[in-house]
Amino acid sequence: MSMRLGVLDVGSNTVHLLVVDAGPGGRPIPHQSHKVVMRLMRHIVDGAITEEGQQALVAAIRECTEVAESVGLERLLVVATSAVREAENGEAVIARIEAETGVELDILSGEDEARLTFLAVRRWFGWAAGRILLLDIGGGSLEIAVGADEEPDVALSVPLGAGRSTVSFLTDDPPTAAQQRALRSYAKAVLDDVVGAVRGAGRPDHVVGSSKTIRSLARLAGSVVPGLGGDDRVVLRRKELDDWVPRIARMDADSRHALPGITPDRTFQIVAGGIVLSEAMRAFGVRELDVSPWALREGRLLRYVDRL
Numbered sequence: 639m640s641m642r643l644g645v646l647d648v649g650s651n652t653v654h655l656l657v658v659d660a661g662p663g664g665r666p667i668p669h670q671s672h673k674v675v676m677r678l679m680r681h682i683v684d685g686a687i688t689e690e691g692q693q694a695l696v697a698a699i700r701e702c703t704e705v706a707e708s709v710g711l712e713r714l715l716v717v718a719t720s721a722v723r724e725a726e727n728g729e730a731v732i733a734r735i736e737a738e739t740g741v742e743l744d745i746l747s748g749e750d751e752a753r754l755t756f757l758a759v760r761r762w763f764g765w766a767a768g769r770i771l772l773l774d775i776g777g778g779s780l781e782i783a784v785g786a787d788e789e790p791d792v793a794l795s796v797p798l799g800a801g802r803s804t805v806s807f808l809t810d811d812p813p814t815a816a817q818q819r820a821l822r823s824y825a826k827a828v829l830d831d832v833v834g835a836v837r838g839a840g841r842p843d844h845v846v847g848s849s850k851t852i853r854s855l856a857r858l859a860g861s862v863v864p865g866l867g868g869d870d871r872v873v874l875r876r877k878e879l880d881d882w883v884p885r886i887a888r889m890d891a892d893s894r895h896a897l898p899g900i901t902p903d904r905t906f907q908i909v910a911g912g913i914v915l916s917e918a919m920r921a922f923g924v925r926e927l928d929v930s931p932w933a934l935r936e937g938r939l940l941r942y943v944d945r946l
Contacts, residue, residue, distance in 0.1 A: 639661050640659050640660060640661040640664065640667075641659070641660065641661060641712045641713070642657065642658075642659055642669065642709065642710060642711050642712055643657070643658055643659075643660055643666075643711065643712060643713050643714075643715070643939055643942065643943075644656065644657045644658075644706045644709075644711045644713070644714045644715065645714075645715045645716075645717065645935045645938045645939050646699070646702050646703070646706065646714060646715070646716040646717070646741070647717055647719070647934060647935050647938075648695070648699065648716065648717065648718040648719070648722060648735075648743065649676075649678075649718075649719050649721070649776060649777055649778075650676075650678050650679055650719065650720060650721035650776060650777025650778035650779075650799055650801050650802070651675065651676060651677055651678070651679075651776075651777035651800075651801050651850075651903060651904075651907070652673050652674060652675050652676055652777075652903060653673070653674045653676055653695070653698035653699055653701075653702055654671070654672070654673045654674075654702075654935065655670075655671065655672040655673070655702040655705055655706055656668070656670075656671050656935045656936075656939075657669040657670040657671070657706065657709055657711065658939060660939060660943050661943065662943055662944075662946055666936065666939055666940070666943075669709065670705070670709055672701075672702055672705045673903075674697075674698035674701055674702065675902075675903040676694060676695065676698055677777075677801065677903075677906070678691060678694075678695070678721045678722075678777070678801070679721060679777060679778065679799075679801040679802055679804070679805045680801075680805065681694065682721065682725060682805075684726070685725065685726040686725055686726045686727040687721075687722070687725045687727060687728075687731050692731055692734060692735075695722075695731070695735060696734070696735060696738050696739060699716075699735060699739045699741060700738075700739055703739060703740075703741060713942070714741070715744065715938055715939070715942055716741045716742065716743050716744060717743070717744045717745075717746050717934070717938055718732070718743045718744070718745050718746065719746055719751055719776060719777075719778065719779075719934070720748060720751075720776065720777075720778030720779040720795070720797075720799065720802075721777065721778045721801075722743075722745070723745050723746070723747070724778070732745065747795070748779055748781060748794070748795020748796075749793045749794070749795060751774070751776070751779070751781050751795060751934055752772070752774070752781035752782060752783040752790065752793035752794060752795055753783065753789065753790060753793045753937075754934055754937030754938050754941060755772060755774045755781055755783070755848055755933050755934045755937050756770070756772050756783040756785065756788075756789075756790045756793065756937070757788055757789075757937045757940055757941060758848070758930070758932035758933055758934070758936040758937035758940060759772050759846050759848055759930045759932060759933075759937075760787075760788050761788075761932070761936075761940060762930050762931065762932045762936075763844065763846065763928070763930070767843065767844040767846075768786060768842075768843030768844055769784065769785065769786040769839075769840055769841070769842045769843045769844070770783075770784065770785065770786075770790075770842060770843070770844050770845070770846055771783075771784045771836070771842035771844070771845045771846070771922060771924070772784065772790070772845075772846050772847075772848065773845070773846070773847045773848075773852070773915065773918050773919075773922075773924075773927065774847070774848045774849045774852070774933060774934070775798070775799065775800055775847075775849045775851045775852055775911050775914055775915060776799045776800070776849055776851075776934075777799045777800060777801035777802065777907070778797070778799035778801060778802045779795045779796060779797055779798065779799045779802070780795070780796050780797075780798035780799060780914060780918065781793075781794070781795050782794045782795075782796070782832065782836060782918075784836055784839040784840070784842060785839065786840070790839075791839040791840070792835055792836055792838075792839040794832050794835065794836070796828050796829070796831075796832060797828070798825055798828055798829075798914045798918075799914075800851045800904075800907040800908070800910045800911035800914065801907050801910075803821055803825070803907075803910035803911075803913070803914055804906060804907040804909070804910040806821075807820050807821040807824065807910065808821060808909060808910050811890050811891050811906070812887055812888055812889055812890050812891075812909075813887055813909060818887060818909070818913060821910060821913050821914075822913055822916075822917055825913065825914050825917040825918070826917055826920075826921070829917060829918060829921040829922075830921065833921055833922065836922060837922070844928065845922075845924045845926070845927040845928070846927060846928050846929075846930050847874060847915065847927045847928070847929050847930065848929070848930040848932065848933040849933055850901075850904065851904065851907070851908065851911035851915075852874070852911070852915060852929060853872075853899070853929055853931070854899045854900055854901065854904050854908060854911075855874060855879060855882075855899075855908065855911060855912055855915060856872050856873075856874040856899070856929040857898050857899020857900075858882055858886075858897055858898055858899050858900060859874060859875075859878040859879050859881070859882040860872050860873055860874040860875075860878070860929065861873050861874075861875070861878075871928060872928065872929040873926055873927070873928055873929070874926065874927055874929055875925060875926040876916060876919045876920065876924065876925055876926065877925070879912060879915065879916055879919070880916055882912065883909065883912035883913060883916060886900075886908060886909055886912065887909045891905040891906045892905065894908060
């Protein structure tokens with residue numbers, strides 16, 4: 639029996655509500671999506687979320703819950719990811735959000751994020767995809783998972799999110815060549831620490847990228863090829879990615895909005911996302927990846943439905 643479910647994702651860049659009609663054994667059918675751009679990383683000072691950032695979070699969550707209430711949900715799942723989780727005043731912020739909005743946050747660890755996203759990707763591509771290597775770039779972190787089943791053998795999270803990397807390294811608009819080199823060096827060092835664990839899980843048959851950042855980069859630099867059924871397959875190759883990243887790095891954020899797939903909420907962090915993805919593909923020996931339309935939100939909904 640189908641039911642109307644919603645998942646509210648309190649992320650580092652947006653607060654995003656996804657509403658679907660879903661039931662055991664069935665594909666979730668999207669009903670509505672509502673997003674509030676937050677760019678929470680810009681509201682973190684000395685590791686803590688500022689008062690302005692807290693007020694913006696509360697307002698965004700209220701706005702999304704009002705939308706959720708208007709569509710007759712049977713259940714609203716609310717998850718919070720790395721920016722809220724890792725803030726020095728995170729516990730106080732979570733308590734304030736719950737007190738002022740009435741919602742209870744499910745605080746996901748980085749590993750939880752990787753596992754739920756991997757579940758969504760596995761369901762989308764199916765068993766024929768074999769062993770999958772997943773790369774998911776959020777605002778605060780990069781999730782990596784690999785495995786041949788619905789539960790990955792390895793699930794990791796590293797601090798290489800597109801928003802975090804922008805705020806930490808690409809402080810000029812457009813960023814300088816030195817800033818870009820510094821981010822590349824840092825990303826390489828972080829990834830070098832996890833390459834052994836990922837490769838130890840076995841050679842992947844299929845590499846998949848998910849998240850809005852990767853989908854945006856694929857709209858810009860990727861290729862569309864025929865897929866199964868009526869769905870096209872979107873492929874992003876490292877060669878094309880490395881050709882585009884220096885070009886968009888020479889543009890300021892406002893100018894990037896004119897490019898295909900670069901939405902206003904991604905213009906400021908798309909260069910960092912491209913650099914991180916390039917270094918991740920290089921670290922794991924990936925020449926091309928498939929882009930998944932499903933990610934964390936779909937994974938959380940699927941896990942809930944599975945447990946009914």
